[in-house]
Amino acid sequence: MVEPTITRIALAPSNDVPNNPELPVVLYKGAFDSGGPDETCAMLKANGWTGTWVYTVFPYHHYHPDAHEALAVASGSARLQLGGPGGRTVAVEAGDALVLPAGTGHCRVAQSEDFRICGAYPPGQEGYSTRRKGEMQAGDRAAIAGVPLPETDPILGMAGPLRGIWRNLH
Template structure:
C-alpha cells in the first residue's frame, strides 16, 4: 500500500499502517429525482488524507493522485449547481479552504470538506458547492482512460449503459492498490 506525505516541498511515501490509518467514511446515495447516483458503489470521504503544507499544496495532492494511478486534470472549485458525470469516476482533493458540498442531488447529503480531505465520487453521483470559503481550491482527477462529461438533467438510457460498463479503477487514489476503494468497490 502506498500513500504520500508532504515533507516541505518534497513528497515521501508512506507504506502499510501509516497509509492505512486514515480510513474513509463510506456511504451510499439513493437516486434523487433526476440525479441517478450510483446504486452499487459508495462515496468515499477521506478526512485529512494529506497534510497541506508548502508553497504549492496542489502539487502534493497531484503527486498523491499520480502515484496512485489517478492522473490529475484540473485545479479549480466545485460548480454551484447540481451535476454528475456519467462517463467517469471522479476524485476531489481539497487543497485550500473549506466548503459545504451537497452530494446526491437536491435532497442529498450535506458534507463539510476541508483542506487535506479527499472525496471519491462514483460515476452518477450528484454534487454541488452550497457555500465555500473564498480560498476554496480543489484538484480533480479521474481514472486513466475515463473522460468526464457534465450532466445537468435526467439520465438517459445510453448514460446508464455507459455507467454500467465503466471499469473499476485498479487503485484507490489515496491508498493505492490495497486501499479502501479496491475493497469497497466491486461488481453488484
C-alpha cells in the same frame, strides 16, 4: 502516513440525478497533509489517477455518467451536497478527499475564499461528460453501470481501501 477516517455514503437514484446504485461515495477525512494544489495533484498522479485539474466544485448539481472522480481538497474548506437536491451535505477541508462513483450528483453549497480541489480520474476516464441535474439521457444509467472500477485508490494507492470497498460490492 496519515490515518484517515473513511465513511461510505450510499445515495439513492432520483429522477434528476442517477447517482450510483451499486457503489457508495467514499469520504476520506484527514487523509493527507496538503501542501497545496501542486502537491495534492502529484499525490493523485503517483497513485495512478490522471487528468488532474485544480479548481472548485461547480455551484450547481451535476454528475459524470462515464467516469469515477476523485476530489482531493488542497486548500480551504467547503460544504458539498452529494446526490442531488435533498441529498447529503458534507463538510470538507484541506487534507480531505472524496471518491465519487460514476453518476454521483455533486454541488458546492458554500466555500471559503481559498477553497481549491484537485480532481482526477482513473486512466481512460479523463474524457468524461458532465450532465446537470435534469439533463439525464436515455443511456446514462447503462453507461454508469459499465464504467470500469479503478485499479488503485487515488489517495492511498494500492494499499488504500477503495478497491476493497467497491470490489466487494460489485
